[in-house]
Amino acid sequence: MLKIGILGLGEGRSTISAVLNSKKVQLKTMCDLSEETCKQRAKEFDFHSYTTSYEEMLNDKEIDIIAIYTPDHLHAQHIKQALLHDKHVICTKPFIDNLKDANELLELARKTGKKVFVGQSSRFFEPAKRQRKDFEEGILGDLITIEAHYHADHRWFLEKPWALDASFKWLYGGLSHPVDFIRWYLPNIEEVMGYGMLSSNGKAGGLKNEDTMHFIFKATDGRIARVSGVYTSPTQPTYRDSGMSTILRCTEGASQADYHELRYAVTDRTGEDKIITWGDATLKYYYRFEGQSHHAGEYQNYIEYFADSIEQGFTAYPDMKEGIGTFALLQAMDRSLKTGIPVKVKSLLEENQVEL
Numbered sequence: 001m002l003k004i005g006i007l008g009l010g011e012g013r014s015t016i017s018a019v020l021n022s023k024k025v026q027l028k029t030m031c032d033l034s035e036e037t038c039k040q041r042a043k044e045f046d047f048h049s050y051t052t053s054y055e056e057m058l059n060d061k062e063i064d065i066i067a068i069y070t071p072d073h074l075h076a077q078h079i080k081q082a083l084l085h086d087k088h089v090i091c092t093k094p095f096i097d098n099l100k101d102a103n104e105l106l107e108l109a110r111k112t113g114k115k116v117f118v119g120q121s122s123r124f125f126e127p128a129k130r131q132r133k134d135f136e137e138g139i140l141g142d143l144i145t146i147e148a149h150y151h152a153d154h155r156w157f158l159e160k161p162w163a164l165d166a167s168f169k170w171l172y173g174g175l176s177h178p179v180d181f182i183r184w185y186l187p188n189i190e191e192v193m194g195y196g197m198l199s200s201n202g203k204a205g206g207l208k209n210e211d212t213m214h215f216i217f218k219a220t221d222g223r224i225a226r227v228s229g230v231y232t233s234p235t236q237p238t239y240r241d242s243g244m245s246t247i248l249r250c251t252e253g254a255s256q257a258d259y260h261e262l263r264y265a266v267t268d269r270t271g272e273d274k275i276i277t278w279g280d281a282t283l284k285y286y287y288r289f290e291g292q293s294h295h296a297g298e299y300q301n302y303i304e305y306f307a308d309s310i311e312q313g314f315t316a317y318p319d320m321k322e323g324i325g326t327f328a329l330l331q332a333m334d335r336s337l338k339t340g341i342p343v344k345v346k347s348l349l350e351e352n353q354v355e356l
């Protein structure tokens with residue numbers, strides 16, 4: 001069995017649960033700068049191999065995969081260290097926070113031959129998997145347009161010390177999920193434009209950057225798409241309006257995957273329409289902790305997929321190139337907010353001399 005070390009034990013909590021419940025991977029060590037957090041997780045999971053030193057975990061030759069859940073601005077450095085110690089890497093979203101780091105990481109992965117996978121968890125949630133399967137089986141025809149949103153009352157998140165830093169942006173922290181969906185179905189987004197604002201609730205909470213944003217995208221073949229993100233205000237009842245949702249409008253059908261509710265609606269090429277929900281066993285698999293803390297099941301799905309990719313020698317997606325492409329698009333969105341004009345993704349890649 002492949003052995004894993006987990007770095008960052010806030011969201012890393014879901015990964016601990018995912019790995020401890022998996023028959024494909026084994027937890028070797030967990031690591032957090034905060035000893036208190038390590039102790040809390042050790043007690044919670046009755047798993048007692050932990051360290052506060054990333055270097056010590058990296059020096060453990062038995063560990064095959066490092067899974068990274070540290071704050072966004074540390075991802076590039078932590079991926080680099082893992083590759084330099086000859087480890088395969090899973091890094092949570094957003095993959096990096098500056099395109100300047102892209103070439104060094106691409107080169108290191110090439111040199112070491114190690115696999116790097118981006119933990120875009122939402123792709124691995126049940127309704128998203130079903131939507132993708134239906135789309136790939138062709139029951140909807142060809143994609144015309146895609147719409148995705150992620151709207152959440154994330155005022156609780158403002159208690160995290162890094163949430164109020166000038167470097168923290170919901171554009172990357174939140175919109176990376178629906179933007180990943182756009183690129184999953186329309187990989188060749190060429191240009192984006194959008195508007196954003198910091199809401200009065202966001203200002204009062206101490207946020208420094210936009211918490212309310214709407215964007216439209218154009219692909220190289222002329223198809224268009226849109227996303228929106230709203231993060232500091234109450235939301236609609238979830239039985240009416242999912243917090244995160246993706247709609248595919250296609251030549252012969254349409255589908256909508258609603259995330260937190262485990263709900264999927266589809267009209268197929270025969271004209272039949274249906275709404276699918278999932279039962280208790282699936283709910284228990286995804287919702288392992290209190291409240292809406294639901295990522296453990298998604299992480300278990302992607303960690304097992306990544307383990308298969310190592311053992312069977314295929315590429316697990318999103319891989320590093322795809323993750324960097326999505327990050328370049330997020331940066332283009334950021335620039336469009338600043339300038340008020342459409343921005344080409346290519347210009348960001350060229351400025352940083354990144355070739356994907």
Ligand SMILES: NC(=O)c1ccc[n+]([C@@H]2O[C@H](COP(=O)([O-])OP(=O)(O)OC[C@H]3O[C@@H](n4cnc5c(N)ncnc54)[C@H](O)[C@@H]3O)[C@@H](O)[C@H]2O)c1
Pocket residue numbers: 007008009010011012031032033034037054069070071072074092093094119120121122160161173295
């Ligand atoms: N669905 C998802 O994929 C999803 C959901 C939530 C968070 N995330 C991502 O997970 C990452 C962490 O978010 P979070 O909410 O857990 O934040 P957090 O602040 O709660 O936890 C981060 C942890 O990293 C530790 N840490 C910081 N620097 C470290 C270092 N140098 N070495 C070891 N440990 C260090 C901190 O002590 C803390 O415990 C972010 O990138 C976030 O975007 C992804």
